[in-house]
Amino acid sequence: MKTYLHIDWTSCDGRGLCTELLPGVLDRDDWGYPVARGKVGRERTDVPLRDADRDAAQEAVFLCPKLALSLMQRTVPEPGQRTPGR
Amino acid sequence: MSQPRDSYPAAPQDNYQDRQQAGYQDPHRDAYAPPPLQGPRDSIRQEPRLLAAGPDAGWARHTDIFGRWEPQAAGPGLLEVLAESGLTGRGGAAFETWRKATATAGSGRKSLFAVRPVVIANGAEGEPLSFKDRTLLAHAPHLVIDGLMALAAALGQAGTSGTNMYIYAPAASLPRVREALAERPRGKQVRVVQAPETFISGESSAVVNMIANGTALPTDQRRRLSESGLNGRPTLVVNVETLAQVALIARFGARWFREAGTPTDPGTRLVSVSGPAPARDVVLEVPGGVQLCLVLKEAGMDPGSLSAVLVGGYHGRWVRPAEHALSPVGPPGRTARPGAGVIHALDLQTCGIQATARIVSYLAGQSARQCGPCMFGLPAMASILNRIAGGETDHRLATELDRLGRLVSGRGACRHPEGTTGLVSSALEVFAADFRAHLAGYCTGPGGVAA
Numbered sequence: 001m002k003t004y005l006h007i008d009w010t011s012c013d014g015r016g017l018c019t020e021l022l023p024g025v026l027d028r029d030d031w032g033y034p035v036a037r038g039k040v041g042r043e044r045t046d047v048p049l050r051d052a053d054r055d056a057a058q059e060a061v062f063l064c065p066k067l068a069l070s071l072m073q074r075t076v077p078e079p080g081q082r083t084p085g086r
Numbered sequence: 087m088s089q090p091r092d093s094y095p096a097a098p099q100d101n102y103q104d105r106q107q108a109g110y111q112d113p114h115r116d117a118y119a120p121p122p123l124q125g126p127r128d129s130i131r132q133e134p135r136l137l138a139a140g141p142d143a144g145w146a147r148h149t150d151i152f153g154r155w156e157p158q159a160a161g162p163g164l165l166e167v168l169a170e171s172g173l174t175g176r177g178g179a180a181f182e183t184w185r186k187a188t189a190t191a192g193s194g195r196k197s198l199f200a201v202r203p204v205v206i207a208n209g210a211e212g213e214p215l216s217f218k219d220r221t222l223l224a225h226a227p228h229l230v231i232d233g234l235m236a237l238a239a240a241l242g243q244a245g246t247s248g249t250n251m252y253i254y255a256p257a258a259s260l261p262r263v264r265e266a267l268a269e270r271p272r273g274k275q276v277r278v279v280q281a282p283e284t285f286i287s288g289e290s291s292a293v294v295n296m297i298a299n300g301t302a303l304p305t306d307q308r309r310r311l312s313e314s315g316l317n318g319r320p321t322l323v324v325n326v327e328t329l330a331q332v333a334l335i336a337r338f339g340a341r342w343f344r345e346a347g348t349p350t351d352p353g354t355r356l357v358s359v360s361g362p363a364p365a366r367d368v369v370l371e372v373p374g375g376v377q378l379c380l381v382l383k384e385a386g387m388d389p390g391s392l393s394a395v396l397v398g399g400y401h402g403r404w405v406r407p408a409e410h411a412l413s414p415v416g417p418p419g420r421t422a423r424p425g426a427g428v429i430h431a432l433d434l435q436t437c438g439i440q441a442t443a444r445i446v447s448y449l450a451g452q453s454a455r456q457c458g459p460c461m462f463g464l465p466a467m468a469s470i471l472n473r474i475a476g477g478e479t480d481h482r483l484a485t486e487l488d489r490l491g492r493l494v495s496g497r498g499a500c501r502h503p504e505g506t507t508g509l510v511s512s513a514l515e516v517f518a519a520d521f522r523a524h525l526a527g528y529c530t531g532p533g534g535v536a537a
């Protein structure tokens with residue numbers, strides 16, 4: 001099991017509070033929305049977290065004014081196994 | 087942008103009737119065995135399967151051609167047969183159908199009370215260049231309904247009340263679907279919901295949202311639809327062509343299905359082919375792994391007189407026509423992923439950058455404006471493309487386009503940003519020379535100067 005920070009893009013308003021709380025994990029894009037550092041593809045919506053970042057992430061989840069953040073536990077998908085087309 | 091017409095390919099001679107006369111009464115798996123396909127894939131001659139019943143097939147003609155059959159009875163064992171067949175989704179993602187169905191079946195059983203799953207036939211194409219699903223619903227609605235009922239039964243709800251099967255399709259397809267449902271036993275168990283004509287109306291979470299709330303906008307997916315979809319129930323959204331393929335596989339078996347196509351891309355698929363006049367928009371049924379050139383020729387085009395082909399639709403990629411096989415798997419330089427089966431050819435006179443700029447402007451307009459990176463990023467990309475297409479000569483524009491693409495991809499409730507950036511990156515690759523020319527102040531097209 002691995003912890004992921006899930007960003008609900010339909011709720012986020014890009015004021016950037018989370019990027020201040022998680023500077024090592026999130027950066028801000030041109031418009032103020034969070035971008036996961038060093039991640040590509042869907043890992044920028046479900047951002048894998050290192051253990052060290054978990055507490056700060058939990059705080060961001062509580063403080064996000066739009067309730068756009070959540071933590072989830074997910075088993076790491078086996079290599080070569082994609083998620084169904086959603 | 088070409089106006090897709092509801093066209094029907096000239097049906098090659100079929101011999102199902104002969105087969106029926108030759109003692110074809112009680113269809114069981116493999117009874118349908120068509121003549122073996124000859125030799126290597128040097129032709130796309132494909133006996134029609136999905137459209138075998140001919141134009142506007144009603145219930146009588148459907149049962150005549152495919153045989154009488156109980157979709158509900160196909161339930162047990164269907165998922166295993168689908169796994170053997172290797173069928174992949176025909177709606178775009180090309181995910182293995184059995185895996186998707188098994189995930190939904192699994193989460194229905196996991197919960198304390200067995201929750202009845204929902205199966206939705208998705209006929210929303212959205213894409214202006216796609217018309218194969220519409221064609222299928224017009225001519226073979228019963229095959230789609232067979233597949234829907236068989237899959238619903240396989241997910242463990244045979245004989246239960248009919249609130250868990252839906253057909254979701256645009257207004258134009260609905261009269262035909264309703265007529266077909268009225269013609270057949272248990273047709274009342276299937277509910278019909280109208281899909282709006284927007285690009286993202288067919289995205290799975292938008293489909294569920296539309297049925298639940300009347301809004302065809304994608305929703306944030308913290309949990310997968312297979313775990314919690316319509317009214318919190320495990321939900322399977324399946325493209326209508328995929329369902330029609332399920333119906334055929336359930337009837338005639340995995341081995342029969344694999345007699346067309348290649349081992350890695352078995353079976354057939356429908357493609358919506360469009361291109362420069364005088365080529366007509368046609369729907370073709372082609373075997374998996376077919377050469378793109380052959381499909382273009384079959385549709386009446388000369389691959390030599392085309393500059394590029396858009397494969398997979400607005401969320402697909404541009405490729406040069408030569409030497410590409412149409413298949414969801416294979417080496418990138420030699421295969422083009424069919425996506426939802428869109429093939430759109432560009433003639434030598436049309437500027438690829440302008441064509442891409444038009445498409446990306448359309449896609450930016452179709453963003454549901456829910457997610458920041460998509461809402462701001464796609465219009466920014468469209469504007470840069472339009473500036474390049476319009477003759478602006480600043481070399482930083484191409485770099486900026488690339489940067490924006492990398493910035494928005496992966497950041498949205500649905501895959502609209504990735505789909506759009508994939509198209510743009512293929513344009514930067516395939517039309518690299520044109521981009522250089524544009525940015526240096528001239529257009530390589532016959533116009534001479536950038537428009």
Ligand code: SF4
Pocket residue numbers: 007011012013014015016017018019032033034063064065066067068069
């Ligand atoms: S704190 Fe919440 S609303 Fe603000 S940028 Fe971060 S996710 Fe978006």
Ligand code: SF4
Pocket residue numbers: 009286303304305452453454455456457458460461497498499500501502503
């Ligand atoms: S990513 Fe774009 S198209 Fe998809 S839900 Fe968000 S705003 Fe809408």
